[in-house]
Amino acid sequence: MKSGYFITFEGPDGAGKTTVINKLVDLLNLGDEVLLTREPGGSKIAEKIREIILDPKNEEMDDKTEALLYAAARAQHLEEVINPALKAGKLVISDRYLDSSLAYQGMGRGLGIDAVYQINQFATDGLLPDLTILLDLKPEEGLKRIGKYRSEDRLELAGLEFHQKVYTGYQEVAKKYPERVKMVDASQSVDQVVADCLQLIKEKLPNLVKGE
Template identity: 60%
Template sequence: MKSFFISFEGPDGAGKSTVVAQVVRELAPRLKTQYLVTREPGGSEIAEKIRQMILDPANSKMAAKTEALLYAASRSQHMAEVILPALAAGKMVFSDRFVDSSLAYQGVGRDLGIAQVKQINDFATSGVEPDLTLFLDVKPEVGLARINRLRPHAEDRLEQEKLTFHKKVYQGYQEICQANPQRIKIVDASRNFTQVVADCIKIIENSLPIDFIKD
């Protein structure tokens, strides 16, 4: 049974969660297949508990390798419980973040190396990759300003990192996008929300197999 896996990526403040929700809301009536919306880190009971540990600002002493391994552990559980069963059942899967986040945040942001972080995530996912990734492109300064405006004093541990860290993460995403032009499509997320959603839907419609969407 044919399935399709879409991930949404972007720096903090890119608006991924809001965009995913609206994209699915608008696409759902036209889909011929069942679908699942999930997120990372998290997406299942055990994975959500690991998420809490990773993002808790109180865990300021967490080592970079520990952080990378926890993300991979959360992803492994998420794959086993949620994503792989959905794909096996022929569903469309929409995920707010996936492996590319670890490559950018831990591989580049934490200086662990993209290849090294990819290796542990290939083990966690058995090499499964999204069929399509939408990168919501927004400069770190803009994204962090959005967070401060919408959620003042409520940042998680990674959002609280200095601008220099977020700039490195953004550069990591640029490298990943350049290395995967067939899979990753870039959407300018600095524009009006309606325009961003419309662009995402157009890219998805042009990427989906013909038997997935109604005329």
């Protein structure tokens, strides 16, 4: 690759982002030219902030504090990890990015999508993904999956009403940025979700897929 490319995966809790990303990477013909990362986290300092945000013991955290902590973790993640990889011409794939804040804090916490976007404009210097794949799954199903497969963090424990707002937030984000954000039905089998995501990537970067 002559220049870097930035792909993010978004979706409600339980949508299967991590599983899908790991399967997709096996199908991409990049070797060490692909960087996998996640948010919140991805670097030492950002991972420390992640622990604070997601710790269920931090019940008293103010919604604005939460939004600012996410933005702070994102700024550090960009500085240490994403920007250097893009500068080196790599494909960067991130499990969550800015749109998570728009959905979770903007809509879920009621801070407003535009207000949270402005906070993150400062944190990211305006860097947006080239492609965002939104794994679309109703919150009821996502929470059911979480309860079945893993422990819940502070946001996962926020309740169905909160997650319904988050889901609405993601729908609004998809409408707001239709050229960048592409939806995939995450209620399908994992193999079908991977195939749909792969097709979206092929449309943008046709030479990335093995055998193509």
